[in-house]
Amino acid sequence: MKYSIIKSITLFLASIALLWSSFSFAGGTQYDMRVDGLACPFCAYGIEKKFTKTEGVESVDVDLQKGLVIVKTNESKTFKEDELKTIIHDSGFTMKSVTEKAR
Numbered sequence: 865m866k867y868s869i870i871k872s873i874t875l876f877l878a879s880i881a882l883l884w885s886s887f888s889f890a891g892g893t894q895y896d897m898r899v900d901g902l903a904c905p906f907c908a909y910g911i912e913k914k915f916t917k918t919e920g921v922e923s924v925d926v927d928l929q930k931g932l933v934i935v936k937t938n939e940s941k942t943f944k945e946d947e948l949k950t951i952i953h954d955s956g957f958t959m960k961s962v963t964e965k966a967r
């Protein structure tokens with residue numbers, strides 16, 4: 865009985881450690897872009913639509929008040945600054961700056 869409890873606790877702790885490591889090392893990249901001209905939800909939708917059609921993009925968030933577009937990619941996708949500018953421009957807006965960071 866005592867062995868069974870120890871084995872259960874060990875298995876539980878190993879599961880927690882495995883789950884924790886998957887969150888800590890999710891991989892991928894986050895791109896924070898300052899974009900001019902974002903004024904309404906329709907603007908946000910246009911940008912989101914362009915990025916979500918791109919393979920490897922996990923999520924797109926648009927903060928209209930800050931003029932910020934946040935794109936998160938999986939570990940297999942990276943963007944060059946020119947690619948980001950093109951996507952934003954094709955959506956009808958101007959990208960002023962981009963910050964890239966690993967997730």
